[in-house]
Amino acid sequence: MNEAVFDVVIIGGGPGGLSAALVLGRSCRNVVIIDKGTPRNDVTLEAHGLLTRDGIKPQKLRQIARQQLRAYRNVTCFNDEVIQVEKHTKQFIVTTRLGDAFKARRLIVATGMIDELPAIPGFREVYGRSVFPCPYCDGWERKGEPLAVFGNEEKVVNFTKLLYNWSKDLILFTNGAAQFDGKFKQELTDHHIRIVETPVVKLQSNEGKLEKVLTETGQTFFRTGGFLLNTREKQAFDLSEQLDIHINERGGYESDDHGLTNVEGLYVIGDAKNSFVGLAGAAGEGYEAGVVINHELSMEDWE
Template structure:
């Protein structure tokens, strides 16, 4: 291959837990790494992250700072605060171009760009999302255990989701915001477990400083709740570049990958929420580790 300036073993696009973890493994493997991050993470609204052993309750900002400081001692790892706007696969390498015109070349490329959440159109929901309204009870259920909780949703998965949230509090109300997508047996089952089903339309969510206080229904009724769990949030890819490179997307808008994030496009890896839609902190970091090992092993094999 012709000698190229700015040639890296791998360019990593996305500096969340998945991308940072991959960069750490590859840096420790003596690989020349460029990690590019536009600092627009999905968890910008997250107050605390939970479920990561030794880091339970950490803020996303603090997690990123700690991770970047740890990467600083690996001289082969570089960080760039930029947005990637174009990637092209050449015969033996990838060409990556940033918004400011920086051009980089790499043998491999890894996308850990995540997804964008699209909340239900409920007045007042945006103000509490990440503070007292969440998609994942495993991430935030403990902090609101045994309190008056709400479930918002009405998809085909709403019965199982509601049953799951009930693990954290038996004081639970399901708001379907319209005619419930439940059969008679499911409705009866929820009622038997003291779960109230409200099908009236939601007019507004009342809150103060991000803390949910009550549901204002269109019929005028007020239902007091301290937190809500949302089922059926729509996710879309934050970055469409892998699709342009030939990576397939499934019916839920998740990238289709093989083991350890490898795609059908040779040298292209995708990990984290971009392939799972929702991973959580520890799973994303784990995927970064596994992808890093896989990429390094692939380069060793090619060099051998």
């Protein structure tokens, strides 16, 4: 066990964790950041919508952030996986797969989510390449294209209406009987959006680019891309078995506006808190949690 007590240990080195590390580093805090390097957006080649970095490779973004953190010798990054977190009165003890253990006054969990995806052959090949979860991230590149929408809960109706902003050529694949009201079906058909309820058996693609959606009844639909409503995401690092932390109905860890959970001293930010918050959102939350934590620690140190 490393006997030093760090001000903050951050688990997860995505935009959330790295942003928290930057502001805490600049606040003269001793920080350890531990990342296992398997973010959910690793499947995609380009990330969009982040000011000054539109179209950047997700890995490149992290590389730049880590490089800039090197200027702060009070921040140390480890490539490792946290396997255990314990809370002792005023301290957290974080243990990693490689056998390190770190003590910290505050803990930030920025471990994100992982996606399970529908069990349709060919889905994994197109996910992040031509079929995406978020139109704000990837809608522009597919505007006006013949697109597939995958989803079946009532929420898919509004999701489809939203996607209509980027393309009018939409087919909604519910992959089984639609679980929403007939009046919604009518609304979509009135806008010339076809609803295919027959189960999808395969997605055919070429180097990640969707070409055809094939159904159980042998029908083939030509589509060049699409969007998926529900990625069946779950916590990348499930803390609930180790700490008595509250989970909200969306599977995110419950917290106040700044990321503080019901466990004193434990903050959660980014996708782990919100399911899907985007790069800018995660970075913003990291900054905010960092500022709040530094304020708290400064007041404690004064006493």
